[in-house]
Amino acid sequence: MDNLRSQPDSALHHARHMLDSGTLPPAGMINPTVAQSWQRCLGAGLQPFSRHAGADPVSESCLALALERRRDLVLRARPVMDYLYAQTQGAGSMVILADDNGVVIEALGDADFLERADRVALRAGASWHEDHRGTNAIGTALAESAPVVVHGGEHFFEQNRFLSCTAVPVVGPGGDVLGILDISAHHSGHHPHSVALVRTAGHMIENQLFEARHDGALRLHLHSRAEGLGTLAEGLVALSETGQIVGANRAGLALLGLDVGDIGRVRIEEALSLRLAAIQDHGRRRPGGMVSAVGADGRSLFVRIEPGRGAVPRPNRPAPFQPVRDALSELDTGDERMARAVDRARKVAGKPIPLLLQGESGVGKEMFAAAIHAAGPRRSQPIVAVNCSALPEHMIEAELFGYAPGAFTGARRDGSPGRIREAHGGTLFLDEIGDMPLTLQTRLLRVLQERQVVPLGGGKPTSVDFALIAASHRPLKTEVEAGRFRADLYYRLNGLTLVLPPLRERSDFLVLVARMLDTFAPNAGLTLAPDVADAFATYRWPGNLRELANVLRFACALLDPGEDAVGWDHLPEDFVEDLRCPSVAPVGGEIGTATLRAASDSLIERMLVASGGNLSEAARRLGISRNTLYRRINGRR
Numbered sequence: 001m002d003n004l005r006s007q008p009d010s011a012l013h014h015a016r017h018m019l020d021s022g023t024l025p026p027a028g029m030i031n032p033t034v035a036q037s038w039q040r041c042l043g044a045g046l047q048p049f050s051r052h053a054g055a056d057p058v059s060e061s062c063l064a065l066a067l068e069r070r071r072d073l074v075l076r077a078r079p080v081m082d083y084l085y086a087q088t089q090g091a092g093s094m095v096i097l098a099d100d101n102g103v104v105i106e107a108l109g110d111a112d113f114l115e116r117a118d119r120v121a122l123r124a125g126a127s128w129h130e131d132h133r134g135t136n137a138i139g140t141a142l143a144e145s146a147p148v149v150v151h152g153g154e155h156f157f158e159q160n161r162f163l164s165c166t167a168v169p170v171v172g173p174g175g176d177v178l179g180i181l182d183i184s185a186h187h188s189g190h191h192p193h194s195v196a197l198v199r200t201a202g203h204m205i206e207n208q209l210f211e212a213r214h215d216g217a218l219r220l221h222l223h224s225r226a227e228g229l230g231t232l233a234e235g236l237v238a239l240s241e242t243g244q245i246v247g248a249n250r251a252g253l254a255l256l257g258l259d260v261g262d263i264g265r266v267r268i269e270e271a272l273s274l275r276l277a278a279i280q281d282h283g284r285r286r287p288g289g290m291v292s293a294v295g296a297d298g299r300s301l302f303v304r305i306e307p308g309r310g311a312v313p314r315p316n317r318p319a320p321f322q323p324v325r326d327a328l329s330e331l332d333t334g335d336e337r338m339a340r341a342v343d344r345a346r347k348v349a350g351k352p353i354p355l356l357l358q359g360e361s362g363v364g365k366e367m368f369a370a371a372i373h374a375a376g377p378r379r380s381q382p383i384v385a386v387n388c389s390a391l392p393e394h395m396i397e398a399e400l401f402g403y404a405p406g407a408f409t410g411a412r413r414d415g416s417p418g419r420i421r422e423a424h425g426g427t428l429f430l431d432e433i434g435d436m437p438l439t440l441q442t443r444l445l446r447v448l449q450e451r452q453v454v455p456l457g458g459g460k461p462t463s464v465d466f467a468l469i470a471a472s473h474r475p476l477k478t479e480v481e482a483g484r485f486r487a488d489l490y491y492r493l494n495g496l497t498l499v500l501p502p503l504r505e506r507s508d509f510l511v512l513v514a515r516m517l518d519t520f521a522p523n524a525g526l527t528l529a530p531d532v533a534d535a536f537a538t539y540r541w542p543g544n545l546r547e548l549a550n551v552l553r554f555a556c557a558l559l560d561p562g563e564d565a566v567g568w569d570h571l572p573e574d575f576v577e578d579l580r581c582p583s584v585a586p587v588g589g590e591i592g593t594a595t596l597r598a599a600s601d602s603l604i605e606r607m608l609v610a611s612g613g614n615l616s617e618a619a620r621r622l623g624i625s626r627n628t629l630y631r632r633i634n635g636r637r
């Protein structure tokens with residue numbers, strides 16, 4: 001329980017004073033969990049007064065990827081977070097779900113507190129890993145794999161002292177920490193019951209993950225008292241058809257005297273005084289019935305048996321020969337070119353080989369870069385993304401290389417480390433590198449060669465170590481040939497080039513649609529109406545995955561309760577126009593010299609095929625009258 005106790009204010013005040021001058025307080029002065037965390041932070045070179053605490057929030061794509069990676073957790077956690085928020089609403093607090101890297105993936109709370117929290121980057125997309133934000137409930141609960149309360153001045157960074165936060169790890173059915181659930185509030189409003197509340201909510205999520213994972217399997221509900229069955233405190237155990245324990249929640253493991261490593265190894269008969277045949281028989285004859293048994297340590301237990309549907313549950317841990325599903329694997333949804341790109345990216349992940357991602361705008365280059373980072377050995381360090389086309393030319397230099405205090409008018413008083421130094425230890429992602437001005441290309445090249453940064457306005461060169469990923473929708477080789485991009489920088493960036501395919505050429509279109517619908521409307525079982533699916537299949541998707549995601553997000557918002565198919569009425573109007581009357585100009589110019597007439601003939605033909613030969617339907621989609629269509633068809637014959 002040490003993690004959950006805060007020290008008296010006077011002792012903490014004194015300890016804080018010592019920390020601020022760079023020394024650790026003596027043992028016993030503050031909560032030992034906080035003391036250990038402070039020690040880790042000082043060891044990592046963090047400074048309590050640093051204004052640059054933490055890497056900047058991850059981008060929209062990194063967040064989308066983190067959400068995708070922890071999709072099951074997010075699905076189960078959302079309703080529980082709503083419940084938790086309902087208990088604390090109006091008290092100036094927020095409820096947070098972070099992933100197992102400490103990145104906040106969901107957050108909801110009172111508007112005024114959200115605004116205050118936003119000022120210290122306590123918001124979706126930001127990493128609250130201890131390495132980035134010092135001692136804090138999310139990061140420290142991750143480091144300790146245990147519930148933690150961090151109150152006021154126990155936070156390592158001065159700027160976070162206004163917070164009081166309570167966090168619990170959420171453990172998956174296989175025993176791995178999947179993420180962290182947290183309640184954060186102003187320290188003056190800290191509620192003593194928040195620990196119990198967050199713990200209970202964490203158990204709710206864990207039990208739901210267990211049920212979802214082992215739905216259909218033979219399951220045992222355990223408790224030392226009969227009335228404890230059916231409560232949040234009950235133990236849950238899933239069995240294979242041969243009686244092996246293939247999953248268990250924390251209470252289940254504790255009641256059977258097992259630990260996480262026993263999952264997949266121990267048979268139920270070794271942990272409980274019941275024979276598998278008797279369990280199966282009882283489950284068949286009296287599903288949901290209760291029996292009593294004795295655990296391996298001699299304690300009496302009540303057991304409720306759910307017979308399951310005879311399905312063999314999936315093992316919790318992948319067998320050794322199975323490839324591990326990680327962020328990169330999640331991007332391989334069945335398209336051959338994507339599979340090849342994922343495969344090649346995996347081979348270079350962690351090696352000092354710079355990666356260049358090419359492909360049209362919106363094909364998912366940034367998301368791919370985030371996945372490579374998340375699947376590689378630097379994943380606990382930041383990925384720092386710089387969009388070279390979004391910054392005015394005079395700003396890019398300061399943004400990238402940092403600047404000394406007072407280096408120019410309008411600069412921050414205490415200078416800035418610059419994005420390259422922020423990426424130290426992690427990954428630097430240079431997006432739209434093709435748009436970087438030539439003068440800056442020269443400076444960047446020098447940094448890449450020397451691996452040292454000199455801030456604007458002077459200062460000592462600092463060594464930097466980062467993995468480099470660059471991306472551009474412009475073909476960089478052509479840019480080099482046209483003299484707009486330095487050839488030597490191109491060869492520095494291009495350790496391996498991966499070209500991501502445009503959406504219209506991907507063979508996994510329907511899988512992508514299904515996954516997006518499931519993300520935007522969890523558990524709603526949404527599909528596309530058949531005529532919309534046809535139109536989607538023939539559309540060229542110039543905005544690629546970004547366009548598809550935007551359209552489906554919009555459609556999900558417009559669906560009425562009970563509706564389960566995306567129809568024309570759910571689509572944005574301007575998109576419907578494009579869909580029914582798409583531009584005849586080919587994207588990427590692959591028809592090249594085709595005449596307008598030939599292009600529109602081909603469009604008519606595709607619409608006719610997509611409409612199954614139904615002229616009215618084809619005319620509707622083309623945005624022309626049936627007569628015009630009829631004339632055009634006859635004219636071609």
Ligand SMILES: Nc1ncnc2c1ncn2[C@@H]1O[C@H](COP(=O)(O)OP(=O)(O)OP(=O)(O)O)[C@@H](O)[C@H]1O
Binds near residue numbers: 363365366471
């Ligand atoms: N594999 C994916 N699954 C689901 N959505 C995706 C996927 N890849 C990309 N997206 C969606 O498309 C959006 C754009 O992706 P991303 O920013 O990675 O593309 P990009 O190629 O870097 O674009 P640009 O060249 O314009 O910077 C993301 O925010 C996300 O909504």
